[in-house]
Amino acid sequence: MNSVVTDVAQERRVVTEIPGPNSQALHARRQKVVSAGVAATFPIYIDHAKGAILVDVDGNQYIDMGGGIGVVTIGHVDDAVIDAAMAQAHKVTHTLFTVAGYESYVRLCELLAQHTPGDFEKKSVLVNSGAEAVENAVKIARKFTGRTGVGVLDHGYHGRTNLTMAMNFKAMPYKLGFGPFAGDIHHAPNSYPFHDKLSGAEAAARTISYFEKKVGATDLACLVVEPIQGEGGFVVPADGYLPALQKWCNDNGIVYVSDEVQSGIMRTGHYYASEFFGVVPDLVTTAKGVAAGFPIAAVTGRADIMDASHAGGLGGTFGGNPMAAAAAVQVFEEIEKRDLLGEAKRIEKTLKGALVNLQKKYPTIGDIRGKGAMLAIEFTEPGTDTPISDIVPKITAYAIQKGVLLLSAGTYGNVLRFLPSVITSDELILDAVAVIDEALSSI
Numbered sequence: 331m332n333s334v335v336t337d338v339a340q341e342r343r344v345v346t347e348i349p350g351p352n353s354q355a356l357h358a359r360r361q362k363v364v365s366a367g368v369a370a371t372f373p374i375y376i377d378h379a380k381g382a383i384l385v386d387v388d389g390n391q392y393i394d395m396g397g398g399i400g401v402v403t404i405g406h407v408d409d410a411v412i413d414a415a416m417a418q419a420h421k422v423t424h425t426l427f428t429v430a431g432y433e434s435y436v437r438l439c440e441l442l443a444q445h446t447p448g449d450f451e452k453k454s455v456l457v458n459s460g461a462e463a464v465e466n467a468v469k470i471a472r473k474f475t476g477r478t479g480v481g482v483l484d485h486g487y488h489g490r491t492n493l494t495m496a497m498n499f500k501a502m503p504y505k506l507g508f509g510p511f512a513g514d515i516h517h518a519p520n521s522y523p524f525h526d527k528l529s530g531a532e533a534a535a536r537t538i539s540y541f542e543k544k545v546g547a548t549d550l551a552c553l554v555v556e557p558i559q560g561e562g563g564f565v566v567p568a569d570g571y572l573p574a575l576q577k578w579c580n581d582n583g584i585v586y587v588s589d590e591v592q593s594g595i596m597r598t599g600h601y602y603a604s605e606f607f608g609v610v611p612d613l614v615t616t617a618k619g620v621a622a623g624f625p626i627a628a629v630t631g632r633a634d635i636m637d638a639s640h641a642g643g644l645g646g647t648f649g650g651n652p653m654a655a656a657a658a659v660q661v662f663e664e665i666e667k668r669d670l671l672g673e674a675k676r677i678e679k680t681l682k683g684a685l686v687n688l689q690k691k692y693p694t695i696g697d698i699r700g701k702g703a704m705l706a707i708e709f710t711e712p713g714t715d716t717p718i719s720d721i722v723p724k725i726t727a728y729a730i731q732k733g734v735l736l737l738s739a740g741t742y743g744n745v746l747r748f749l750p751s752v753i754t755s756d757e758l759i760l761d762a763v764a765v766i767d768e769a770l771s772s773i
């Protein structure tokens with residue numbers, strides 16, 4: 331198999347002003363034809379990428395500390411994954427699986443059954459996006475239970491379709507002006523130890539009490555929970571919180587859905603973050619990191635629940651595309667072959683260590699949290715938990731000028747989140763943190 335671009339030096343390199351002239355020209359073209367509703371966080375345009383590095387159309391190189399928003403967990407343009415997808419592309423690119431099947435779909439479902447938490451019989455459906463996976467999990471849970479209510483948590487994020495908009499916490503930018511929204515969605519407080527100071531048991535009692543008072547457990551089809559909240563700011567719940575929610579769901583016939591679209595697939599140093607918390611969900615959603623950028627997503631879970639739908643109730647034209655499925659199968663193989671779970675743990679050690687040192691210099695770093703290659707820092711007024719929301723945009727704007735792409739998160743926009751590919755070297759991680767240090771000292 332011949333790759334067009336094979337080598338990109340794994341280093342940042344700034345050779346023009348940013349954005350450079352070619353990016354500026356593309357941005358001008360974009361503004362005429364691309365909807366303004368599609369955000370442009372940075373007006374840079376990428377020509378190619380490799381490993382941890384993005385190369386723009388002016389030849390500037392960026393350390394991608396966002397990993398394509400947690401998608402290229404295995405690294406940009408991984409040779410083995412690209413070769414697997416290309417080999418599939420030369421054989422068949424589409425049939426519609428519900429009309430005529432192919433192996434990569436079945437193989438991916440076997441791997442999902444093997445690597446999602448729980449040692450019971452499992453089945454999957456493959457779809458195109460994280461939001462679509464969440465939608466399908468809700469559909470399946472409703473059909474299985476004969477109930478309609480959906481429980482979700484404050485600061486959660488589940489997508490941009492009509493149902494998932496209603497499940498999100500944040501109005502801006504996800505909901506404002508886009509209603510009416512789907513009904514029977516019920517929000518309750520989450521566990522957010524840095525702010526609520528509650529133990530896992532206390533936070534779970536509060537969440538459960540909300541649902542019992544506002545909805546009634548017997549009206550809930552499912553509870554949809556991100557084990558570590560993504561867009562909400564990498565909120566890691568207090569110990570015991572998720573197991574308590576799971577037990578309450580089990581005791582009350584509520585399907586426990588773990589939305590692992592962001593936290594799944596080696597991100598936290600485990601295949602799924604639920605494992606870290608000792609939780610065995612009934613259903614799991616998978617998307618972002620599973621196929622290194624090829625669009626594919628899944629709902630996986632207990633076979634009896636997954637079989638609740640009548641034939642034809644689940645699916646879609648492009649669901650489980652052969653190339654995307656082949657890429658995902660290869661991602662699973664590479665995780666095993668190259669101990670990528672271990673690499674995620676290495677990132678945690680290096681990055682957390684560097685962030686702890688940074689916190690000693692800058693008391694506005696109120697909290698450092700996360701697991702594996704899913705880490706974040708939250709900026710607050712020193713010694714308090716009052717958010718400072720103008721620091722993070724200044725850091726990300728400074729860093730992009732220096733060749734480091736950083737992402738923000740959090741309900742108050744005061745969280746800097748790190749989602750580097752697990753193959754990012756320690757050297758690059760420390761270099762990126764050095765740029766954050768420079769940014770903070772210049773603010």
Ligand SMILES: *Cc1c(COP(=O)(O)O)cnc(C)c1O
Nearest residue numbers: 459460461487488489560591592
């Ligand atoms: C990104 C995300 C989604 C939505 O996925 P899309 O592929 O963008 O539709 C859903 N849930 C979580 C936890 C996410 O991080």
